[in-house]
Amino acid sequence: MTRTPVYMDSHATTRVDPRVVQAMLPCFDTEFGNAASRTHAFGWRAEEAVTRARTHMARLIGADPKEIVFTSGATESDNLAIFGAFEALRSKGDHIVTGATEHHAVLDPVARLQSRGARVTVLPVDRDGRVDPGDVRRAITGRTVLVSLMFANNEVGTLHPVAEIGAICKEAGVLFHSDAAQAVGKVPVDVQALGVDLLSMSAHKAYGPKGVGALFVRRKNPRVALEPILFGGGHERGLRSGTLNVPGIVGFGEALRIAAAEMPEESRRLRALRDRLHQEIAARLADVTLNGHPVERLPHNLNLSFAYVEGEALMSALDDIAVSSGSACTSASKEPSHVLRAMGRTDDQVVTSIRFGLGRFNTRDEVDYVVERVEGAVTRLRALSPLYEAAGGGARFSRR
Numbered sequence: 001m002t003r004t005p006v007y008m009d010s011h012a013t014t015r016v017d018p019r020v021v022q023a024m025l026p027c028f029d030t031e032f033g034n035a036a037s038r039t040h041a042f043g044w045r046a047e048e049a050v051t052r053a054r055t056h057m058a059r060l061i062g063a064d065p066k067e068i069v070f071t072s073g074a075t076e077s078d079n080l081a082i083f084g085a086f087e088a089l090r091s092k093g094d095h096i097v098t099g100a101t102e103h104h105a106v107l108d109p110v111a112r113l114q115s116r117g118a119r120v121t122v123l124p125v126d127r128d129g130r131v132d133p134g135d136v137r138r139a140i141t142g143r144t145v146l147v148s149l150m151f152a153n154n155e156v157g158t159l160h161p162v163a164e165i166g167a168i169c170k171e172a173g174v175l176f177h178s179d180a181a182q183a184v185g186k187v188p189v190d191v192q193a194l195g196v197d198l199l200s201m202s203a204h205k206a207y208g209p210k211g212v213g214a215l216f217v218r219r220k221n222p223r224v225a226l227e228p229i230l231f232g233g234g235h236e237r238g239l240r241s242g243t244l245n246v247p248g249i250v251g252f253g254e255a256l257r258i259a260a261a262e263m264p265e266e267s268r269r270l271r272a273l274r275d276r277l278h279q280e281i282a283a284r285l286a287d288v289t290l291n292g293h294p295v296e297r298l299p300h301n302l303n304l305s306f307a308y309v310e311g312e313a314l315m316s317a318l319d320d321i322a323v324s325s326g327s328a329c330t331s332a333s334k335e336p337s338h339v340l341r342a343m344g345r346t347d348d349q350v351v352t353s354i355r356f357g358l359g360r361f362n363t364r365d366e367v368d369y370v371v372e373r374v375e376g377a378v379t380r381l382r383a384l385s386p387l388y389e390a391a392g393g394g395a396r397f398s399r400r
């Protein structure tokens with residue numbers, strides 16, 4: 001028997017790994033010091049714990065520990081990267097290049113700068129959700145100060161050609177920011193090899209706690225200067241004032257230490273489960289299409305459109321399975337997915353999409369259970385759909 005509800009929404013958030021919880025617990029108890037307290041052992045021990053976490057993170061992405069700035073999450077990291085770089089480079093230019101499938105944590109700060117007079121280019125993507133590096137090269141002008149393109153998309157899992165984009169930015173002498181909230185801990189990320197200057201990360205997408213993230217800020221080749229967006233005690237070398245969230249940071253560090261150790265094995269396992277989910281669904285149901293790049297995609301992502309079945313209705317029918325839908329994908333908004341639209345999907349394909357996000361704690365039994373439930377629910381909903389009937393879909397029932 002599969003324990004329900006089944007959680008399959010790991011692009012929204014992930015359960016905190018029990019090993020991460022264990023690592024965090026002392027920070028609430030005996031090790032409760034303020035990492036900025038320089039005058040006693042409570043502070044020193046907290047600072048040591050933060051340094052250990054910084055080292056784990058830096059190692060995972062090929063950075064120096066001094067290049068890690070702790071924040072409250074990827075949203076803040078994106079804001080700091082975009083506002084901070086734009087402000088610091090104001091005398092050099094006023095143009096930002098970004099992409100149509102970015103998270104709102106990038107699109108909204110960029111729109112804010114545009115409303116204050118910045119020039120903005122939003123690059124299109126192809127049907128698989130990828131930016132053409134040639135478009136990036138052509139978009140850069142003498143006034144460009146920042147290119148911001150995500151590492152992995154949160155809806156369809158598509159991986160951008162980050163290394164090629166990094167090389168183009170380097171050649172043009174333009175800073176390259178990448179929102180890697182979905183990628184860090186899931187796929188290899190090496191800021192040196194990829195030529196990334198600013199990289200946003202989030203703990204809760206990688207089995208760490210909510211409310212903590214980090215921004216990698218390159219210090220060599222080039223040394224990136226940022227204007228802070230928060231002012232106060234001058235923590236994090238003046239880039240992010242505010243008492244450090246020591247328990248969160250310790251949890252984040254432990255989460256990434258585990259990710260570094262287990263990534264090859266875990267991504268193999270998740271890719272196999274994800275492919276099983278996809279193949280079994282496609283074998284049982286007609287008119288199912290994949291959204292996202294077939295290969296250059298996060299190993300745990302599966303975004304499907306089920307023709308003639310509204311995602312909202314399907315989610316209601318799958319009431320013991322946690323997934324999300326392209327018709328209301330960014331939970332806080334009710335806008336149909338700007339990502340699927342940018343990928344050239346029709347309105348019908350957008351509203352019939354469902355995102356499955358597999359994770360560390362999913363089992364094969366759960367995958368098989370989800371396949372059964374999806375088959376049943378889609379078949380039932382299609383039987384009720386006049387559109388399906390009209391399209392001659394009823395005939396396909398004889399498939400099973």
Ligand SMILES: *Cc1c(COP(=O)(O)O)cnc(C)c1O
Nearest residue numbers: 073074075103105154181182202
């Ligand atoms: C989740 C997510 C964010 C926001 O991260 P928080 O830590 O929740 O602020 C930003 N970008 C992407 C791509 C995400 O998936």
